[in-house]
Amino acid sequence: MRTHATTTLLHTIRWIVALFIGAVMVLGACEAAPPTAPSFSHGQCLARATFVDPAESEYCLPFPQGMETYLHQSYCSTQGRSHRTRFAYDFGCDLGDDVLAAREGVIEEVIEHWTDDDREGGHENRVLIRHADGTVAFYAHFQHQSIPVAVGDLVTTGQLIGSCGATGEESRIPHVHFEVFENAPFVWDQGIPVNFRNAEGILDARGGLEYGGTYAVGSCGRD
Numbered sequence: 001m002r003t004h005a006t007t008t009l010l011h012t013i014r015w016i017v018a019l020f021i022g023a024v025m026v027l028g029a030c031e032a033a034p035p036t037a038p039s040f041s042h043g044q045c046l047a048r049a050t051f052v053d054p055a056e057s058e059y060c061l062p063f064p065q066g067m068e069t070y071l072h073q074s075y076c077s078t079q080g081r082s083h084r085t086r087f088a089y090d091f092g093c094d095l096g097d098d099v100l101a102a103r104e105g106v107i108e109e110v111i112e113h114w115t116d117d118d119r120e121g122g123h124e125n126r127v128l129i130r131h132a133d134g135t136v137a138f139y140a141h142f143q144h145q146s147i148p149v150a151v152g153d154l155v156t157t158g159q160l161i162g163s164c165g166a167t168g169e170e171s172r173i174p175h176v177h178f179e180v181f182e183n184a185p186f187v188w189d190q191g192i193p194v195n196f197r198n199a200e201g202i203l204d205a206r207g208g209l210e211y212g213g214t215y216a217v218g219s220c221g222r223d
Helices: 004-027 042-047
Strands: 068-073 088-092 098-100 105-111 126-130 136-140 160-163 175-181 214-217
Touching: 126 160
Parallel strands: none
Antiparallel strands: 068 088, 068 214, 088 175, 098 160, 105 126, 126 136, 136 175
């Protein structure tokens, strides 16, 4: 059984490693290159869609407790153009709603200079967060100049990282695009299927969130 001191030591060691990774990335920080095209099909995406028990998920929905969000697109989705071969979610929100870190990590990239009326592909205001295991979460479509964190910052789960917006291609409806990758620079093939331990709503047979579903944001604490 772990003592409090042991748990604290393990947590400290983990974050020393994470901060070292983040510092290395900051040395060469610049806008990430566009991801490469996927080399697998929609069917192969579904075949790879294996989710953990939500209660064991490392992730929380990126919104404050008590909020509800409507899922405009889900993973491997044929609804819309962009998620057929990707493990990404589009979470509906109102302009200016708080967007929170779904998992603790080090800020690896912040882009917030695109104006709110910009609809050009690639002009999505975004935040990248690298986690202690090396995976990277990609959050997109923030409002112009709404991101209060900076590259190199260590953020905790549930910390404010920006405001819901509609910047970039196909973003007339405010939402947060959320996706996790094995590493960066991104390759769509390296996406990771994730679910959320505090999503209150119907999950599909695989344990992922369903297209068109409404999810209440529950407590993100662990028992």
